[in-house]
Amino acid sequence: MKKKLLSGNPVLLLFLGAAPALASSTSVTSALGMGIAVIGVLLCSALVLGLLRNLIPEEAKLSAAVIVVAGFASMAQLLLHAFLPSAYAMLVFYAAVLGVDLMLFGSAENAMDAGLGKGLVNALVSGLCFLVFVLILAAIRELFGAGSFAGKAVDGLKDIKIALLCQPSGGLFVFGILLAVVNKLFPSTDGAGALTSASAFLESEQKEAEA
């Protein structure tokens, strides 16, 4: 689980879901909102596609994944707008971007291959991976970029804040640093580079699904 959350994290390893992650990580509050929305969409999509997997023809599986994810992303957006208007106000555009998030499509396809039970577990784990990553990213960016945490100013940090970290370029910079740290702490067992680790990871995922 630890390996999956960190070195096996689809965001860090395969850069899936990096766009909404980077976009919503300017504050911890918006990151939490986005993370919860992602977990919700992942679980609902996995449930529906897991139940219907035997009914959907092989040729139509990808299209079905797109339709289901887009549908649930739209529902998530509406529910956020209605019940968490303050979080929605921070996310707005980023919530709409969920409908084109590759990580969600990948997880949905996996649910159709692996079955309902495994699909739900994978969806939950992927969602948690995303949530952990985006919260860590948001915490760093908000603390050192804005001198606050969840909107509350932190004494001592306001004077040394680096405003660039709240800009898109700053987000990519922090992302790169996180990637380097995780790769250093949890290198792949054969010492191979990131791309090789990524393909090995995908192979192991596929084997797990087939099993």
Added chain:
Amino acid sequence: MKKQPVLRSVLCLLLLLAVLAAGVYGINGFTAPRIAENERLAAEAAAAAEKALLGNSVMLFDREDEAASTISVSADTVQSVYQDDERGLYLVRLSTSEGYSKLPILLTLTLDYDGKIVSLDINENPDDKELGEEFPLSFEGQDSTLAGVNLVAGVTFSSSAIRNAVNDGFNALIDNGLFAAAEKSDDQLLNELLPQVYPGLVNKAGVPQGEELAGSGSVSSGIKAANGSGFAWFVTGDESLLAVDSALDTVKLYNTAGEDVTGTADSSLIEEIQALSDANADDYTDKDLKAFGRMLDEDAELTAVEIPGLCNSVNGAYIAQTADGERYAFVARPYGYSNEVMDFYYVLDEDGAIDAFRIAELIIYSEYYSAYTLDEDSYKEGLLGLTQDSYTGEQTLISGATMTSQAADTAMQDVFEAYRLLMESRG
């Protein structure tokens, strides 16, 4: 037979689409009233906040309802003025589009009846660059002179826009006799005079660009222009004066009322100022001659000249004797992107038309985020043959490079002005 799997896929997807669309429709039906209620509550909260702010204020001016206004305001930045007798306050709503992004910056200025700022709230700032918390706080307690308000380094366009808007707010109340203007110090008056009498020292936002220098004797301090166009010196004594020592003209002295008092000034003061300038001046002659050497024929002889009355961005002027006749070479150094000094070299012919043009780095490529293309050769060709009459401003325009375009326009206009004054001085 092959059609069956395709048909089945299409039907399956259509069914899925229909079910999900129904789901989204259902959720929308369930959430729409709640969203509408949230928006209604948000609007009510905003109205309540506005009411709390205005209290029992009386509207004195509203740009959208000038017929009902009891005072007249000319400045476009002032949107509305309210008077709150209970709290002894004036509330002025301001909107300025002179910031970096040219999008409206919305402000609320609160003043007491003595003409002092109680608070300045920046309600909306679309600019990316942060002004910081200290900037709006620096307005509190200030009177109409705004003596204690400094611009924010790196955000000069937006902070200057806000300062000017607040100034408009003050003027709106002062002009209508609601309170008296505070007296500005001599230093302030002279600093405000600077952009008018020495445009070569300031950028497009009117902010001086240069190094502060210590003075000596009667001269308390000075500014050395970053573009080498000259110096501004502040003189203290019986009368506070501003001395402008331009690179191509003699020293000029101005009093706090903006009057040219050079003729009545002590010659020893003028000598003192010239000595200070000479001690701090940089010599651009070698650089200029090298550049013009590439633009003129080998046998051209260049003689440096002074131009009386000139103190803009032109800091080098030469008369060149060439095989084709007399030519006039000028160097203009306006402030471009990020206030970087740009070197524009021009050679004009006897009719004042541009004969040659040169610039080392027209576009500071590393400073622009978006992919950028400009056919520099065509751009430069388009400037040849232009005169002061035929130049419209459009010829120097570079799409997507506003500050570079402004610098090129400034250089062009300043060079034509330099040529005109040179011809006038030669009779």
